[in-house]
Each structure stands twice: as structure tokens, then as C-alpha cells.
Amino acid sequence: MYFGLSEDQIMLQDSVRRFLEAQSELEHVRVYAEGDDALAGQLQNGLMELGVPLVFIPEAQGGLGMGVLEAALIQEMLGRFVAPSAFTPAYGMAVAGLNVGTNADQRNVWLGRIVGGDVVMGVGVTEAVGAREGAGLTLSAGAVSGRASFVMGAETATHFLLAAGDALVIIDRAADGVTETALTTIDKTRKTIMLDLENVTCDVLEGSAQPAVETMINVGRVLLAADSFGAAEMMLQKAVAYAKDREQFNRPIASFQAVKHMCADMAARLEPCRSLLWYAAYAQDNVPEEGPLMACMAKSHISEVGKFIARTATEVHGGMGFTDLMGLHYWFKRIGFNRQLLGGPEKTRHDAAVLQGFSN
Amino acid sequence: MNLDFTLEYQEFRAEVRDFLETHKDSAPRMSDRGVRSEKRRAWQKILLEHGYAARTLPKEYGGHGAAPDALKSRIIAEEFSRAKMPGGISGQGINMLVPTLLELGTEEQKQKYIEPTLTGEMVWCQGYSEPGAGSDLAALRTSAVLEGDHFVVNGQKIWTSTAAQADMIFCLVRTEPDAPKHQGISYLLFSMDTPGIEVRPLMTMTGQAEFNEVFFTDVRVPADQIVGQRGEGWMVANATLTHERGMLGDPDAALSRLNSIAEIMQKETVDGAPLMDNAVFRDRLIALQAEVFAMKFNGMRLTTSATQKKSGGMAGMIVKLQGCELNHRLAELAIDVMGEYGILFEDSPFIRDHGMWQTAYMFDLGLIIGGGSAQIQKNIISERGLEMPREPKVAKK
Structure with missing residues (x-):
């Protein structure tokens, strides 16, 4: 028994860390957040060179055939550096959905095009988690209509993989009948949109759509948890560093127990x-009977701890934590964003109860 | 990540299961915790023979002499818990004194004390805390003055568990009153039958006397009953404190509590509906379940670190703080879901689970405070784990 990362996994994570340290400095992230999309493309190219988008794609389709754990380790780093990247929807959730929800031809075609780089997926499964305001898509005669809300991955998507009732469909972003409404969220490092579709031609996936959508949600929950974990870890690190540096009453505030105990609580x-994140990610591929439950556990718990750290680390920074100057709010907002998508803590805990037969 | 066990460990697990099945009639009940229980000592003897107690301790001192293997220790703990059979005798003698003697005791001390401690014949208590020396343990004032070939001990200890039943005490005393506080302490071993020792039970909020106060008046201790050198007692004691913190905050206990609460919530009803149907209680249960899982996996990670002879780092440092707090919150939920039944206490009619929940809720608060209080744990986490500076010393007036 070995509960921990392998040398290869540590190396993979380190290579992504080193790349992002150089490419996703806060100054760059700010430029992106202010509306210059160049960084997203630049990051996308850089990550592509590292092979990151291929990590989770099966070897049969030209990918590296790694698992959700490797994807989570990458996403943790993207969260740590608040990187504007659509890795979770494009190379995590979409790949998971295409693995399960397609027939062999479709799998080869779509995953092949993703490997080739001419297709990048966004995903819309919000309504499969919970449909607000009557949103949802319906499929009729090979065309899809209705609203998909909070579609993820709009920064780089050329196509969208969407849950439409009991089906899973792919549409071209540029197809006739697609109306996009860009949303302004707290998190300026990722792009989320509303999609209104009117008779849009689509490729209906001919696999098991329901399990495919569930797998997309499970993988998405684990990866959002990984993102929050990475962001929270960075916030704690920044809080400790700031407390050691900042002096009041002629001593570093890190020597005051009130401040130390806030940091100890966070740690x-x-x-x-x-460990919860590692196990939840590992379980998706290796302990499938526990996969959905562990995805709920990781998403709900890390969202709660993430929220606690987002506010506490901000408080440790005092007034500066509240300013744009320090930029801490990028991490704060990233954690806040992850918390709401694909089911907040109460929803994911409810799902966990249902999975265990505690509720229906 | 590889959560499979190799053949060697699968066979070992089968061996443990076999042992438990064969000897199930010899095992005392889980609730049999008496330090003088004959049944427990007989069970301890069987466990020692088969290497399920004192497994890695040297054979020459009554141990089993096996190479340390964190995974095998883990398997033993899992299988005993699964079979609901008690493991070997624990307590401060075995958990704290024995490792200390092995590391720092003289050959004579090892020969004399380790084996009878392992068999349960010799029961120990720990004389560390004093009314004026709690978190600031090094401020202890119980004095030991060398007169001829004896130390003469005067002073008072508090929070001394099993003092009334103990044969022996391992005790911190001040032998060098003029030295700086950490350098004036010595570590003595002496019999609780020595004239001049008075033990008074200390009743706590649980209604039981889990602890005692111990008073020393001119207690004469042979000078060779010291572990380490004069003035080195602080260093000797710190070797054992590490062992104590490892004992507190066990994730298996939390998991078994969580499962008991889920069972209560499914079995018991309010207005005819199972407690589990209450969405608020259910949400609290699942939130705690996530934390229990997190601590369980954290424990698995620590087992892996131990098998690789690596320090657990932050993952180890947080166990006492998080584990004790989590257990306390689990007891709190159990009481809340039971409503009015939650207030039943001791041996009341209609009480659930033999009254463990209120007792646990109160006693766990004691555990949060004892064995290095939550606040001291946070100092350790921030200073050793996060490398934050210590609080500046206040100048003496």
C-alpha cells in the first residue's frame, strides 16, 4: 500500500508549477482580467507544448492516458497561480464525457480533433446538476434548442459538449442559431456564458449519455476542488509571508499569537x-463504486475550507488584503467561483446523502 | 497511489484474522478497561506471545522483536477494530515510559521495568503537570534535593490519571533550582508506595474521577532512579510527549462514531419519521463525514510516510488538534439528533449507547485541553510547521 504521489506525478506537477511561475505571474493575470485575452492563448500554447491537454486523453486516441489524479494535480497548479485556463472543462470534463458518451467512431473523431488542436470543447451540464429559471435544452430531429446556463470554458471553446435532457450533444460554436451572452462573474480569470440555442444542428453522441453526464460532473467536481485547494494553499502561503514581513508595535505581526493561530487554523x-483530494481523484479511476461519493465529499469540504481560508488569509493581510494593489482578491474570487459551480456544498452534500441511501 | 496490499501483507492480514477467530473467547470485552483486570492481563499475555502487543520492542526486554512495519501495525489495528476485539494494554507506562527507557534508560532500568510494564503487572502514572505548570510545563516547582544517596521530593502534581492504581510514577522534578527553567529539571522513577505520597481523586464534569492530585511530602527516592542526567529531565520528557500526542486524535475512532450516529439517525424517529429525514441534521452528518474521510486519508498518508521512515510534516502536526475537535463535534451532533433523549446521563433508563455520547462530549473537551492544549498545538503548527516567529519573551521584573 502506498498513499501518496508517484515520482512521475510529482514531476508532472513540478513541471506545470515551473511553467506557471514564469507564465502566470499576477501582472499577467491582471492584464488578462482587464480584457486582454492574449495570456489565455499564450498559456494554452505553453501548456500544449508541455503536453498538459493530452494528459487525460486515452492513448488509443493519441493522448497520454493518465487519470483524474494527474488532471487534479495540474488543476491544483492552475488554481495556485490563478491561471486563466479552461483545463477543467476542455481537457477534464469534456474528455471524460467523450470517453463514456460516444460510440467508437465518435470517440476517435472528437478526441482525435482535440489532440490535433483544431477542436477545443466548452461544456454545459449545469442543468443536469440543477436547473434554475427553467433552463435546459431539448433535442428534436437532430437539432437542439433552449438555454444552457453557466457554460464553462468559453475562453477557448470552438465547440460545446452539452447535456440535452437524456442526451449528450456537440455543437459548433459558430453554428446558426447560437446566441451567446457573456457573463460578468466575480472571477475575471475564467469565462462563463449563457447559451441560447434555436434549432442548432448538433452531433448526438451515441453512447451512454446519462453515465457520461454523471462522469463529467464527478470529474468536474474533483477538478474544481483541486483548483480551490491550490488557490487556498497559495493564500495561506501569502498570508504567512506577509505576516512575517509586516511590522506593527515594533515586531513582525507573525509573532502575535492572534495572527499565528489564524494561520495555524488555516493549515x-x-x-x-x-489527502481527501488525492483519494477522491484516485477513486474516479480506481475505486469506481466510491467515485461519485468522493467527488461530492471533496467538492463540498474543500469549498468550505477554501471559503474559510479565503477570508482568513485576507484578514491576516489587514487592509492591504482588501485592496486591488495586493491582488489577493483573485484567489478569493477563484475560490468563490468554484464553490458555486456544479453544485455548492449543500447540493453536493445532499447528493452524497442520496448516494448512501440516506435520502431520496 | 496504490491502495492494494502485496501478497505478503494479504497473508499477514489473513494471519491476524485467523488469530482473532481462534482466540475470540479469550478476549475481554471492549469496555473492560480496568488496569488491574485479570482478563486483560491474560489477554495481554496471549497478544505478547503472538506479537500483537509490543510487536517491535526488543525480545530481551519482553517484546516480540519484529522489524518496525507501519503497514503491519496498521493491519493489526484495522483487524482488531473490525472484529470489535480489544488490542493490548495501553496507558502511559507502555506508550510513554517504555519508549523513553529504550532510548535513554540505563541497562538496569530497562531490565527492571520494561517487561513487567508490557505484561501489565507494573502500572505507571505520569507526574508532569502541576497547579502552576500546565501549558508552561517547564515552570514546574516540585523539588528534589539530594541528601546522601536519596532525592527528597516535595510538591504537588495534578491531572495524574491512574495514580490511585499505579505501582510506579515517572515524575518530573526540579533538582537544580538556580539553573534556567528548562535546565533544572530531572526525570525520576519511584514507587507509589513510598512513604509521603498522598493521592486525592479529582472529580471532573463527567461525574467520574479520571484524574488525581498527588502530593509529595519528604518522599525519599534512591538517587539511581533517575533517567538521563541531572538537569536533563526536560529533554527526556520531550521524547515522551511526542508519543502522547500520537495517541490522541485517532481517525478510526471518529469513523466508528460517525457510523454509530448514522445508525441512530436511521433507526430512531421523531413524529414517526426517521431522524435522517431531517435535512438539517443530514447536512451536518455529511459535512462531518467529509471531515472524517479527510482525516482517514490523512492517516493513510502518514502510514505511508512512516513506512518510508519519513516525517509526516504538517500532516502529522495537525492530527491532535483536528482529530480531537472532530470527535467532539461528532458527539455534539449525536446529542443534538437525539433531542430530549440527548440529555440522559449515566445509567438512566432509556439511555442510548450506554450513555457514551454526553460522556464523550464532555471528556473530549478534556482531551482538547489536555495533552498539549489546542492553543499550544496552534503554536507548534505555526512555529514548527509554518516557521512563524515565537512570541517575544516578557522581561522578568
Whole structure:
């Protein structure tokens, strides 16, 4: 028995860390957040060179054939550096959905095009988690209509993989009948949109759509948890560094127990999340009977701990934490964004109860 | 990540299961915790023979002499818990004194004390805390003055569990009153039958006397009953404190509590509906379940670190703080879901689970405070784990 990362997994994570340290500095992220999309493309190219988008794609379709754990380790780094990247929807959730929800031809075609780089997927499964305001898509005679809300991955998507009732469909972003409404969210490092479709031609996937959508949600939950974990870890690190540097009453504020205990509380709550995240990611591929439950556990718990760290780390920074100057809010907002998507803590805990037969 | 066990470990697990099945009639009940229980000592003897107690301790001192293997220790713990059979005798003698003697005791001390401690014949208590020395343990004032070939001990200890039943005490005393506080302490071993020792039970909020106060008046201890050198007692004691913190915050206990609560919530009803149908209680249960899982996986990660002879780092440092707090919150939920039944206490009619929940809720608060309080744990996490500076010392007036 070995509960931990392999040398290869550590190397993979380190290579992504080193790349992002150089490419996703806060100054760059700011430029992106202010509306210059160049960084997203630049990051996309850089990550492509590292092979990152291929990690989770099966070897049969030209990918690297790794698992959700590797994808989570990458996403943790993207969260850590608040990187504007659509990795979770484009190369995590979409790949998971296409693995399960397609017939062999479709799998080869779509995953092949993703490997080739001419297709990048966005995903819309919000309504499969919970449909607000009557949103949802319906399929009729090979065309799809209705609203998909909070579609993820709009920064780089050429196509969208969408849950439409009991079916899973792919549409071209440029197809006739597609109306996009860009949303302004708290998190300026990722792009989310509303999609209104009117008789849009689509490729209906001919696999098991329901399990495919569920797998997309499970993988998405684990990866959002990984993103929050990475962001929270960075916030704690920044809080400790700031407290050591900042002096009041002629001493570093890090020497005051009030401040130390805030940091100790953050560390004590965060550290077990690392093991929960590893296991939840590992379970998706290796302990399938526990996969959905562990995805709920990781998403709900890391969202709660993430929220606690987002506010506490901000408080440790005092007034500066509240300013744009320090930029801490990018991490704060990233954690806040992840919390709401694909089911907030109450929803994911409810799902966990249902999965265990505690509720219906 | 590889959560499969190799053949060697699968066979070992089968061996443990076999042992438990064969000897199930010899095992005392889980609730049999008496330090003088004959049944427990007989069970301990069987466990020692088969290497399920004192497994890695040297054979020459009554141990089993096996190479340390964190995975095998883990398998033993899992299988005993699964079979609902008690493991070997624990307590401060075995958990704290024995490792200390092995590391720092003289050959004579090892020969004399380790084996009878392992068999349960010799029961120990720990004389560390004092009324004026709690978190600031090094401020202890119980004095030991060398007169001829004896130390003469005067002073008072508090929070001394099993003092009334103990044969022996391992005790911190001040032998060098003029030295700086950490350098004036010595570590003595002496019999609780020595004239001049008075033990008074300390009743706590649970209604039981889990602890005692111990008073020393001119207690004469042979000078060779010291572990380490004069003035080195602080260093000797710190070797054992590490062992104590490892004992607290066990994730298996939390998991078994969680499962008991889920069972209560499915079995018991309010207005005819199972408690589990209450969405608020259910949400609290699942939130705690996530934390229990997180601590369980954190424990698995620590087992892996131990098998690789690596420090657990932050993952280890947070166990006492998080584990004790989590257990306390689980007891709190159990009481809340039971409504009015939650207030039943001791041996009341209609009480659930033999009254463990209120007792656990109160006793766990004691565990949060004892064995290095939550606040001291946070100092350790921030200073050793996050490398934040210590609080500046206040100048003496």
C-alpha cells in the first residue's frame, strides 16, 4: 500500500508549477482580467507544448492516458497561480464525457480533433446538476434548442459538449442559431456564458449519455476542488509571508499569537484536504463504486475550507488584503467561483446523502 | 497511489484474522478497561506471545522483536477494530515510559521495568503537570534535593490519571533550582508506595474521577532512579510527549462514531419519521463525514510516510488538534439528533449507547485541553510547521 504521489506525478506537477511561475505571474493575470485575452492563448500554447491537454486523453486516441489524479494535480497548479485556463472543462470534463458518451467512431473523431488542436470543447451540464429559471435544452430531429446556463470554458471553446435532457450533444460554436451572452462573474480569470440555442444542428453522441453526464460532473467536481485547494494553499502561503514581513508595535505581526493561530487554523484545516483530494481523484479511476461519493465529499469540504481560508488569509493581510494593489482578491474570487459551480456544498452534500441511501 | 496490499501483507492480514477467530473467547470485552483486570492481563499475555502487543520492542526486554512495519501495525489495528476485539494494554507506562527507557534508560532500568510494564503487572502514572505548570510545563516547582544517596521530593502534581492504581510514577522534578527553567529539571522513577505520597481523586464534569492530585511530602527516592542526567529531565520528557500526542486524535475512532450516529439517525424517529429525514441534521452528518474521510486519508498518508521512515510534516502536526475537535463535534451532533433523549446521563433508563455520547462530549473537551492544549498545538503548527516567529519573551521584573 502506498498513499501518496508517484515520482512521475510529482514531476508532472513540478513541471506545470515551473511553467506557471514564469507564465502566470499576477501582472499577467491582471492584464488578462482587464480584457486582454492574449495570456489565455499564450498559456494554452505553453501548456500544449508541455503536453498538459493530452494528459487525460486515452492513448488509443493519441493522448497520454493518465487519470483524474494527474488532471487534479495540474488543476491544483492552475488554481495556485490563478491561471486563466479552461483545463477543467476542455481537457477534464469534456474528455471524460467523450470517453463514456460516444460510440467508437465518435470517440476517435472528437478526441482525435482535440489532440490535433483544431477542436477545443466548452461544456454545459449545469442543468443536469440543477436547473434554475427553467433552463435546459431539448433535442428534436437532430437539432437542439433552449438555454444552457453557466457554460464553462468559453475562453477557448470552438465547440460545446452539452447535456440535452437524456442526451449528450456537440455543437459548433459558430453554428446558426447560437446566441451567446457573456457573463460578468466575480472571477475575471475564467469565462462563463449563457447559451441560447434555436434549432442548432448538433452531433448526438451515441453512447451512454446519462453515465457520461454523471462522469463529467464527478470529474468536474474533483477538478474544481483541486483548483480551490491550490488557490487556498497559495493564500495561506501569502498570508504567512506577509505576516512575517509586516511590522506593527515594533515586531513582525507573525509573532502575535492572534495572527499565528489564524494561520495555524488555516493549515490545520487545509492539510487533510490534500489527502481527501488525492483519494477522491484516485477513486474516479480506481475505486469506481466510491467515485461519485468522493467527488461530492471533496467538492463540498474543500469549498468550505477554501471559503474559510479565503477570508482568513485576507484578514491576516489587514487592509492591504482588501485592496486591488495586493491582488489577493483573485484567489478569493477563484475560490468563490468554484464553490458555486456544479453544485455548492449543500447540493453536493445532499447528493452524497442520496448516494448512501440516506435520502431520496 | 496504490491502495492494494502485496501478497505478503494479504497473508499477514489473513494471519491476524485467523488469530482473532481462534482466540475470540479469550478476549475481554471492549469496555473492560480496568488496569488491574485479570482478563486483560491474560489477554495481554496471549497478544505478547503472538506479537500483537509490543510487536517491535526488543525480545530481551519482553517484546516480540519484529522489524518496525507501519503497514503491519496498521493491519493489526484495522483487524482488531473490525472484529470489535480489544488490542493490548495501553496507558502511559507502555506508550510513554517504555519508549523513553529504550532510548535513554540505563541497562538496569530497562531490565527492571520494561517487561513487567508490557505484561501489565507494573502500572505507571505520569507526574508532569502541576497547579502552576500546565501549558508552561517547564515552570514546574516540585523539588528534589539530594541528601546522601536519596532525592527528597516535595510538591504537588495534578491531572495524574491512574495514580490511585499505579505501582510506579515517572515524575518530573526540579533538582537544580538556580539553573534556567528548562535546565533544572530531572526525570525520576519511584514507587507509589513510598512513604509521603498522598493521592486525592479529582472529580471532573463527567461525574467520574479520571484524574488525581498527588502530593509529595519528604518522599525519599534512591538517587539511581533517575533517567538521563541531572538537569536533563526536560529533554527526556520531550521524547515522551511526542508519543502522547500520537495517541490522541485517532481517525478510526471518529469513523466508528460517525457510523454509530448514522445508525441512530436511521433507526430512531421523531413524529414517526426517521431522524435522517431531517435535512438539517443530514447536512451536518455529511459535512462531518467529509471531515472524517479527510482525516482517514490523512492517516493513510502518514502510514505511508512512516513506512518510508519519513516525517509526516504538517500532516502529522495537525492530527491532535483536528482529530480531537472532530470527535467532539461528532458527539455534539449525536446529542443534538437525539433531542430530549440527548440529555440522559449515566445509567438512566432509556439511555442510548450506554450513555457514551454526553460522556464523550464532555471528556473530549478534556482531551482538547489536555495533552498539549489546542492553543499550544496552534503554536507548534505555526512555529514548527509554518516557521512563524515565537512570541517575544516578557522581561522578568
